[in-house]
Amino acid sequence: MENYKVLIIGGGTAGITVAAQLLRKQSNLKLGIIEPSDKHYYQPAWTLVGAGTYDLKATERDEKNLIPKGASWIKDFVVSIDPDSKVVTTKQGSHLQYEILVVAAGIQYNWSVTPGLAEGIGTHGITSNYDKKYAEYTWELLQNFAGGTALFTQPHTPIKCGGAPQKIMYLAEHHFRKRGIRDQANVIFATPGSVIFAVTPFKEALEGIVKERNIHTFFFHKLVEVRPEQQEAIYEVTNGEHMPDLSNADSIKLGIRIEGGNHVVIPFKFMHTAPPQSAPDFIKESALSITDDPYGWVDVDKHSFQHKKYPEVFSLGDVAGTPNAKTGAAVRKQAPILVENVLAWLSRHKIGDSQYDGYSSCPIVTGYGKMMLAEFDYENKAAPTLPVDTSRPRWDMWILKKYILPWFYWNRMLKGKG
Numbered sequence: 001m002e003n004y005k006v007l008i009i010g011g012g013t014a015g016i017t018v019a020a021q022l023l024r025k026q027s028n029l030k031l032g033i034i035e036p037s038d039k040h041y042y043q044p045a046w047t048l049v050g051a052g053t054y055d056l057k058a059t060e061r062d063e064k065n066l067i068p069k070g071a072s073w074i075k076d077f078v079v080s081i082d083p084d085s086k087v088v089t090t091k092q093g094s095h096l097q098y099e100i101l102v103v104a105a106g107i108q109y110n111w112s113v114t115p116g117l118a119e120g121i122g123t124h125g126i127t128s129n130y131d132k133k134y135a136e137y138t139w140e141l142l143q144n145f146a147g148g149t150a151l152f153t154q155p156h157t158p159i160k161c162g163g164a165p166q167k168i169m170y171l172a173e174h175h176f177r178k179r180g181i182r183d184q185a186n187v188i189f190a191t192p193g194s195v196i197f198a199v200t201p202f203k204e205a206l207e208g209i210v211k212e213r214n215i216h217t218f219f220f221h222k223l224v225e226v227r228p229e230q231q232e233a234i235y236e237v238t239n240g241e242h243m244p245d246l247s248n249a250d251s252i253k254l255g256i257r258i259e260g261g262n263h264v265v266i267p268f269k270f271m272h273t274a275p276p277q278s279a280p281d282f283i284k285e286s287a288l289s290i291t292d293d294p295y296g297w298v299d300v301d302k303h304s305f306q307h308k309k310y311p312e313v314f315s316l317g318d319v320a321g322t323p324n325a326k327t328g329a330a331v332r333k334q335a336p337i338l339v340e341n342v343l344a345w346l347s348r349h350k351i352g353d354s355q356y357d358g359y360s361s362c363p364i365v366t367g368y369g370k371m372m373l374a375e376f377d378y379e380n381k382a383a384p385t386l387p388v389d390t391s392r393p394r395w396d397m398w399i400l401k402k403y404i405l406p407w408f409y410w411n412r413m414l415k416g417k418g
């Protein structure tokens, strides 16, 4: 059985960043990365692909060129983990022994959780930038949009980059204005949440933008079904005070109806959504996930990333059970702390002193050439790192999003340099 000092599950944002940082600090470490894919993608740019301002091909790199020098790439899927005997089993039947395991397997899309969504996605005006297959379809739909309701919706589960379902909405609304068809478009944002964004002062800024641009917001609206052929989205309203008033002019214009009790039907011509998400099944089914957690995240300490029951297991990124906003920006702050702890555990069975405070950031694109950068921590407290006020839409933040961050990602972060 092959034996690794450090074995990493997942060669995505977190897995590659951690591997590169570990090998920079200890080049002779026997380190393996289990990753089945030939390609890795810079997912944050898919929002821009959906808005026709970034080339999908430019978000793609060959995995083989990202695996850091000194690491072994095990091109396979993990199917099970036995943390008692410290063995990982792969689809091709390999058993791999580890001293330290880093779980960086990302998030799983569960399209079929919402009836009609798996069948409808990619057809009948239903799209999602969350899958590269559909990001270009989003742009095709926006270009062909001829009026009616453009519906943007947030799923009821935690998702990666929770801001992405509304970023594309601001871009679409701007696009409709540029095409001179804004008057024919009803733009709706429907979310199971109670606010447009949880962090002050970005919440207030976005409330202002939504009002100024006449975007209809529906809170406490949980998407429970999609009817692709009819182009209808069905929502369960989870707070009675937020049932739409069918007699008001907006409801009439939008063609909204109530279908038994608290179910509201919103007809659309265009719909962007994100799939319901969870930890991958093989993690959910393993002893590593949080007991009784419906999403199956890995049960790690939120400051150190060390597993609560198995001290030689660490996890970060989207799959980790840390209550931060799941983003690549969070991974950038998590990785050095996890690396310090892994090395400390290997050398002296102790973890290091640094503590993760939940930092994450969400680049909220509010139109072509405009962006706010929301940076915040576990307490949803603003945690700015830049010397400018990023709580209002700015052109320089757009430049950051479109040019600087992708460059930084490929040339610094994934190389373990920042």
Ligand SMILES: Cc1cc2nc3c(=O)[nH]c(=O)nc-3n(C[C@H](O)[C@H](O)[C@H](O)COP(=O)(O)OP(=O)(O)OC[C@H]3O[C@@H](n4cnc5c(N)ncnc54)[C@H](O)[C@@H]3O)c2cc1C
Residues within 6 Å of the ligand: 009, 010, 011, 012, 013, 014, 015, 034, 035, 036, 037, 042, 043, 044, 045, 046, 047, 076, 077, 078, 079, 104, 105, 106, 107, 129, 130, 131, 160, 161, 164, 280, 282, 316, 317, 318, 319, 326, 327, 328, 329, 330, 331, 361, 362, 363
């Ligand atoms: C539309 C969109 C917009 C976004 N916008 C932003 C943004 O603006 N800013 C930002 O910071 N973040 C953004 N993100 C989120 C960001 O991309 C993720 O949070 C980040 O990639 C998480 O890294 P990860 O390593 O946890 O997961 P990933 O990078 O997804 O990597 C997980 C890896 O695990 C592998 N894996 C899965 N199952 C197995 C298995 N069984 N065996 C072995 N390997 C496995 C996968 O193949 C994958 O390579 C966005 C994401 C999307 C989709």
